Amino acid sequence: MTTSWCSSPRSSEAVEDQVHVRRMVESDLDEADRITRLAFATFRGLPQPDAALDDTEAVRTRFVAAPDCAWVAEIDGEVAGSVFAARWGSFGFFGPLTVDPRLWDRGIGSRLLEPVLAAFELWQVRQAGLYTFSSSRKHLGLYQKHGFWPGHLVAVLGKPVAPVSSVYSLFSQAPPDSEASLLDEIRELTSSVFPGLDLEREIVAARAQGIGDTILVRGGDALSGIAVCHSGPGSEAGSGVCYVKFGATCSGETAGDGFDLLLSACEAFAAESGLHRLVAGVNTGRLDAYRRMLRRGFRTDLLGVSMYLRPEGERLDTPDQYVIDDLR
Numbered sequence: 001m002t003t004s005w006c007s008s009p010r011s012s013e014a015v016e017d018q019v020h021v022r023r024m025v026e027s028d029l030d031e032a033d034r035i036t037r038l039a040f041a042t043f044r045g046l047p048q049p050d051a052a053l054d055d056t057e058a059v060r061t062r063f064v065a066a067p068d069c070a071w072v073a074e075i076d077g078e079v080a081g082s083v084f085a086a087r088w089g090s091f092g093f094f095g096p097l098t099v100d101p102r103l104w105d106r107g108i109g110s111r112l113l114e115p116v117l118a119a120f121e122l123w124q125v126r127q128a129g130l131y132t133f134s135s136s137r138k139h140l141g142l143y144q145k146h147g148f149w150p151g152h153l154v155a156v157l158g159k160p161v162a163p164v165s166s167v168y169s170l171f172s173q174a175p176p177d178s179e180a181s182l183l184d185e186i187r188e189l190t191s192s193v194f195p196g197l198d199l200e201r202e203i204v205a206a207r208a209q210g211i212g213d214t215i216l217v218r219g220g221d222a223l224s225g226i227a228v229c230h231s232g233p234g235s236e237a238g239s240g241v242c243y244v245k246f247g248a249t250c251s252g253e254t255a256g257d258g259f260d261l262l263l264s265a266c267e268a269f270a271a272e273s274g275l276h277r278l279v280a281g282v283n284t285g286r287l288d289a290y291r292r293m294l295r296r297g298f299r300t301d302l303l304g305v306s307m308y309l310r311p312e313g314e315r316l317d318t319p320d321q322y323v324i325d326d327l328r
């Protein structure tokens, strides 16, 4: 699409004056998606706009999951960039944040962070974070300017799916009348890892949109592990892939062994779903979890860095935690 500001960029002051940040609406989706793909492809120096994200989908799925957590920047009524925030109970993060490459370095990214920071404040999260490119001076500089400071490296790991035996159940298989109590049980587990951590929105969104499911692993009657997985095209995973968007095992002495059982369940679910690759991100601050994944044959697909708004506050990346997330 050719617009006045695209074909004839204005001075940085003039553009900044005209930036209007507002809630995303459904009619923004095509343009927000186009810009998101183009921005990542441009940043990575890829010739095709779709090359960076392929048939993965994040803009539409995140908007449908939480339309109140998505914003766009517009200029002269045209979308110039967008951002999504996620509220996992007491923990918040944001991404993807993207701006049309023709308008980079004019303060639009900073403007898009304003509603995100206001939302974290409103939600009174205990901690907030993000994933970004560890080697980009611009990304670190931008986020530091807004109060986020680097944490550990985040390794997005992948492995070919192999047949593995595992006993697990799925959230989608639970009878509707037990859903609320199951969500309470999951909340209890995630709260043992980080007080107030709540994945309900991701769990419900994956099932409602048909883009994945939540794996439940039990030790006896008690829930010992959960993993919210996206599967295939149109989800955050893409063709042939099972992507563990979030996973956790109950904290305590047996958490490490429980983590291995959870990884087996994810691999078994991927195999039974006809998928050939399992992808899961882990914060390397969770050193034992990272090592256990490497021992199982996971290799690094992508390396980034986590950044936190309250670096001295409560964290979700200590060696005691057995959590899968990459905050992308």
Ligand SMILES: CC(C)(COP(=O)(O)OP(=O)(O)OC[C@H]1O[C@@H](n2cnc3c(N)ncnc32)[C@H](O)[C@@H]1OP(=O)(O)O)[C@@H](O)C(=O)NCCC(=O)NCCS
Pocket (backbone or CB within 6 Å): 039, 040, 043, 095, 096, 097, 098, 099, 100, 103, 104, 105, 106, 107, 108, 109, 110, 111, 131, 132, 133, 137, 138, 139, 140, 141, 142, 145
């Ligand atoms: C990242 C992105 C959203 C930033 O948007 P933007 O509108 O260009 O960003 P802004 O103009 O608001 O801010 C740029 C900031 O980068 C920082 N920066 C740039 N170069 C820097 C450097 N060499 N060292 C330190 N900081 C630097 C500065 O803080 C600068 O803001 P300032 O000039 O006001 O101080 C945009 O570049 C983009 O879409 N990239 C591709 C997709 C992507 O990487 N998204 C983020 C994934 S985590």
